[in-house]
Amino acid sequence: MPSPKRPNSRKPSSRKTVAAAKTAGPRRFPFSAIVGQDGLKQALMIAAVEPAIGGVLAFGDRGTGKSTAIRALAGLLPPIRCMVGCPYRSAPEDPFEGFEGAAVEEQPVPVVDLPLGATEDRVVGALDLERALATGEKRFEPGLLARANRGFLYIDEVNLLEDHLIDLLLDVAASGENVVEREGLSLRHPARFVLVGSGNPEEGELRPQLLDRFGLSVEVLTPRSVPERVEVVKRRDAFEHDPAGFMDEWAGAEAKLSKALARARDRLHKVVLPDELREAAATLCLALGTDGLRGELTLLRAARAIAALEGRKAADMAQMARAAPMALGHRLRRDPLDETAAGARVARAVDEVLGTALGAAASA
Amino acid sequence: MRDLIDQSGGEGGTGSGPEPAALWSRAVMAAALLTVAPGALGGVVLRARPGHARDAWLEVLTAVLPDAPAWTRLPAGADAAMLSPGLDLAATLAEGRRVTRPGLLERAAHGVLLVPGVERLEHGVAVQIAQHLDPDRWEDAPLVTVALDEGAEAEEAAPAALSDRLAFGLALDSLPLSAIGEAPLGVGDVEAARARLAATVVTEEAIAALAATAGAFGIQSLRPVIQAVAAARAHAALHGSAIADEDDLAAAVELVLLPRARYLPSPETEEEVPPDQPDDQPPPEEEGQDHSDAAEPEAAPLEDRLLEAAHAALPPALLAALLAQNRQRSSAASGAAGAFAASTRRGRPAGVRPGLPGSGRRLALTETLSAAAPWQPLRRRDGPRSGRVEIRRDDLRIRRFRTPRETLTIFAVDASGSAAIARLAEAKGAIELMLAEAYRRRDAVALVAFRKTGAELLLPPTRALARAKRALAALPGGGGTPIAAGLDAARAVAEGAMRRGQSVSVVLLSDGRANIARDGSPGRAAAQSDAEAAGRALAATGAACLVIDTSAAAARRGAPEARRLADAMTARYLALPGAGAEGIAAAATLAPAAGRRRG
Numbered sequence A: 001m002p003s004p005k006r007p008n009s010r011k012p013s014s015r016k017t018v019a020a021a022k023t024a025g026p027r028r029f030p031f032s033a034i035v036g037q038d039g040l041k042q043a044l045m046i047a048a049v050e051p052a053i054g055g056v057l058a059f060g061d062r063g064t065g066k067s068t069a070i071r072a073l074a075g076l077l078p079p080i081r082c083m084v085g086c087p088y089r090s091a092p093e094d095p096f097e098g099f100e101g102a103a104v105e106e107q108p109v110p111v112v113d114l115p116l117g118a119t120e121d122r123v124v125g126a127l128d129l130e131r132a133l134a135t136g137e138k139r140f141e142p143g144l145l146a147r148a149n150r151g152f153l154y155i156d157e158v159n160l161l162e163d164h165l166i167d168l169l170l171d172v173a174a175s176g177e178n179v180v181e182r183e184g185l186s187l188r189h190p191a192r193f194v195l196v197g198s199g200n201p202e203e204g205e206l207r208p209q210l211l212d213r214f215g216l217s218v219e220v221l222t223p224r225s226v227p228e229r230v231e232v233v234k235r236r237d238a239f240e241h242d243p244a245g246f247m248d249e250w251a252g253a254e255a256k257l258s259k260a261l262a263r264a265r266d267r268l269h270k271v272v273l274p275d276e277l278r279e280a281a282a283t284l285c286l287a288l289g290t291d292g293l294r295g296e297l298t299l300l301r302a303a304r305a306i307a308a309l310e311g312r313k314a315a316d317m318a319q320m321a322r323a324a325p326m327a328l329g330h331r332l333r334r335d336p337l338d339e340t341a342a343g344a345r346v347a348r349a350v351d352e353v354l355g356t357a358l359g360a361a362a363s364a
Numbered sequence B: 001m002r003d004l005i006d007q008s009g010g011e012g013g014t015g016s017g018p019e020p021a022a023l024w025s026r027a028v029m030a031a032a033l034l035t036v037a038p039g040a041l042g043g044v045v046l047r048a049r050p051g052h053a054r055d056a057w058l059e060v061l062t063a064v065l066p067d068a069p070a071w072t073r074l075p076a077g078a079d080a081a082m083l084s085p086g087l088d089l090a091a092t093l094a095e096g097r098r099v100t101r102p103g104l105l106e107r108a109a110h111g112v113l114l115v116p117g118v119e120r121l122e123h124g125v126a127v128q129i130a131q132h133l134d135p136d137r138w139e140d141a142p143l144v145t146v147a148l149d150e151g152a153e154a155e156e157a158a159p160a161a162l163s164d165r166l167a168f169g170l171a172l173d174s175l176p177l178s179a180i181g182e183a184p185l186g187v188g189d190v191e192a193a194r195a196r197l198a199a200t201v202v203t204e205e206a207i208a209a210l211a212a213t214a215g216a217f218g219i220q221s222l223r224p225v226i227q228a229v230a231a232a233r234a235h236a237a238l239h240g241s242a243i244a245d246e247d248d249l250a251a252a253v254e255l256v257l258l259p260r261a262r263y264l265p266s267p268e269t270e271e272e273v274p275p276d277q278p279d280d281q282p283p284p285e286e287e288g289q290d291h292s293d294a295a296e297p298e299a300a301p302l303e304d305r306l307l308e309a310a311h312a313a314l315p316p317a318l319l320a321a322l323l324a325q326n327r328q329r330s331s332a333a334s335g336a337a338g339a340f341a342a343s344t345r346r347g348r349p350a351g352v353r354p355g356l357p358g359s360g361r362r363l364a365l366t367e368t369l370s371a372a373a374p375w376q377p378l379r380r381r382d383g384p385r386s387g388r389v390e391i392r393r394d395d396l397r398i399r400r401f402r403t404p405r406e407t408l409t410i411f412a413v414d415a416s417g418s419a420a421i422a423r424l425a426e427a428k429g430a431i432e433l434m435l436a437e438a439y440r441r442r443d444a445v446a447l448v449a450f451r452k453t454g455a456e457l458l459l460p461p462t463r464a465l466a467r468a469k470r471a472l473a474a475l476p477g478g479g480g481t482p483i484a485a486g487l488d489a490a491r492a493v494a495e496g497a498m499r500r501g502q503s504v505s506v507v508l509l510s511d512g513r514a515n516i517a518r519d520g521s522p523g524r525a526a527a528q529s530d531a532e533a534a535g536r537a538l539a540a541t542g543a544a545c546l547v548i549d550t551s552a553a554a555a556r557r558g559a560p561e562a563r564r565l566a567d568a569m570t571a572r573y574l575a576l577p578g579a580g581a582e583g584i585a586a587a588a589t590l591a592p593a594a595g596r597r598r599g
Helices: A019-024 A038-049 A066-076 A120-124 A129-135 A163-175 A226-241 A243-270 A275-288 A294-309 A317-331 A342-363 B002-012 B019-036 B052-064 B089-095 B104-108 B123-132 B135-140 B187-197 B204-216 B223-238 B246-260 B284-295 B299-313 B316-341 B365-382 B421-441 B465-473 B483-499 B524-540 B560-568 B576-594
Strands: A056-060 A080-083 A104-107 A111-113 A125-127 A140-142 A152-155 A177-182 A185-190 A194-199 A216-220 B043-047 B071-073 B112-115 B144-149 B168-171 B348-354 B397-402 B407-414 B444-451 B454-462 B503-510 B544-549 B572-575
Touching (some): A038 A216, A038 A243, A038 A294, A038 A317, A066 A194, A066 A243, A120 A125, A120 A163, A125 A177, A125 B365, A140 A185, A152 A163, A163 A194, A216 A317, A226 B204, A226 B223, A275 A294, A317 A342, B019 B043, B019 B168, B019 B187, B019 B223, B019 B246, B071 B104, B168 B246, B223 B246, B365 B397, B407 B421, B407 B483, B421 B503, B444 B465, B444 B483, B454 B465, B454 B483, B483 B503, B483 B524, B524 B560, B544 B560
Parallel strands (some): A056 A194, A111 A152, A152 A194, B043 B144, B043 B168, B112 B144, B407 B444, B407 B503, B503 B544, B544 B572
Antiparallel strands (some): A125 A140
């Protein structure tokens, strides 16, 4: 089974009462207890280490724990230091205008859900009615984009969201800034977040021009092997039955992973991307016929993030081979009706391009 | 499930056997289990029209729920904004300061959330409720969610996103008054069971058996299995056993897994793969059996016994009906979601302009207030001091939307023997090109095929083009040519789409030589006139039509039958060989523009 090692035996005493769960902070399924779904987990961890990756798209079956995984990941990240009262959670190093002298507090990394029916007002922010009515003052009331700053913005069923909202979200996610020009308001505020979209392709696909604007894309399938299915159900049941006990049981694994993530973030910009790797990335993108430079850039960034997660000083072909399916799979120019899995095409190209490169590197 | 029971009544006479009583006791058990383990089970989809059975079940639920939690009813036509906290505009305007109102979900926390008319629920609303039922939100989630499904047709069903998270599905419409009784247990039993719940164990073997049973039922998602485990535990706790035994597991299978079964593993159906199976992979039942045999030899007998129990829970005559109905429902569920995405209820906002609301123009409240806001001090100084917001006519703003009309293209394909196989292949090629074009334009497509004596809706309106292609590839050929039936089926789909505000084009691929009349009887003359009548009826709906003549004669001069049919449908006519697949795809693209639209 590809799942992580099981920590020490279950302590019978930890299954005592459900009431104990209330005291143990927010109940959150441990990230390390998620069975399988290696692609999704890897993609989310890359995004957590390298937020500039440009968002993660998880398409696949219902009930595969997509939202569980993203909430669990946010729980692993260290709390962020921010200015008290700042609606954008601005950091002490870069306080938002007007909050320069404010006190500093720690807050958990936000995960903001974007409901399907959300209006543009609610997403972007709008005129503060209270102020407008009371004093005639035009004042901005921050929306969901502001709340997601420095965290994650999660959209379930992203394929059913209206196109203009997805456009807007992707723009903001790419630029890290929300520019508001409406109702006589004119302002900009930081909105750096990792966009995570999920959806079920049976309900309609995402437009290709939106698809390739996501940095990484992974397919999330219900596990098919019986032992794996049983393990998923067992853990989920154990968690729902006794959250506190289950979280205790996994606390060690979680702490380890949390530390690894923090270290990877510190290390990221010291990881070297050798020139031959850059060349190989270009060759790979050419071979697959992906448009533009975005694929290449994402591929390199993902490879670097994986190297950072693995504690390496430099990224090599192995990390790139692992990053390629999720960085390039959704960028292939494809016949919409051709069902040949994009993953297979990428894997083949990786074999051809990187295989020789790997061989050359080994013989040199 | 309603249809299912009706059929049993039709076939075997009413009241043959214990079905109604068993159905009621099952319903009562669902209510009891829900109250024992509300978080893990989520709630129930109750398929029943308003009436005695439904009321009686809700009374049972009330009777067994400890602490008499509050009930919150989702108002009809609730939109996503109402679910979360927001600005209370009336109060804000009256008091001149910001007043927020709680969201509906917030109010329903720890209580019972009643969702009436769930089959008509807007998809966004369903998703929002569903997200609220995730375990990480249990602290402020509704205790129990009761979705009232009042659908009459099989295709009207609760949105999958929501029904997925509610463990139980009950269908009570067929329940006779005599079967309904008092709840055999009370609050005390539930409270005792809740106290025992934490110490109640579901063994690993039992979990494996439930997972394997779900696999044998063709249930791919793991969520039902998780819910079944929780149901088994609650059942055991209710009956005072420390370890969930076979009875508890059987009850869980019956209540959670069986209603979701896509097919039942009996000797006849073992090999059968439902046509709408969403994957090309082998059905999980085979795989499941292999693995469980290899990995866990002891689990297999228990799993078999559970299947047996599941079979016993439904009279054998009903299994086939269940099979058919669930297939239908699962395909309809995804189809309905696709239809939502294509609805024109909301458009892309195209800004706001000054103007008076009314006659369909919607007031843009925020913009109106913001237009009025800067003038308030001035107006208050000039006018009488009313303390209210002074709004002048000039401040009023109305919303503008740009709603590109969404299009549904219905392909009605002649798969009869007269449309020779080579022609059929060519027609499939043309449809594939048109599908690719539809994909580019984000149109929805539907596929109706007719052969032998009737027509079949192979693919309900959807934007999932991959499904369309699969449906097309599986299209069988041969038999008579019931054009009238095909056009009638296309018209039914067209009318549904038009009610949702879509514009519809119909592409008929046929040689036009009907030989099966509307009533299914053979005969060329009657069939031909029926086909033309059906064509006129279709044209009368306002759908833009295109007839693609696939006959061999079309290559030379066009078949007179297909031409006459095209005239009856006021359709454009194209001969396939002359046009070629590419030409046809281009023509189909033009068809909506050429056709009339319903005023």
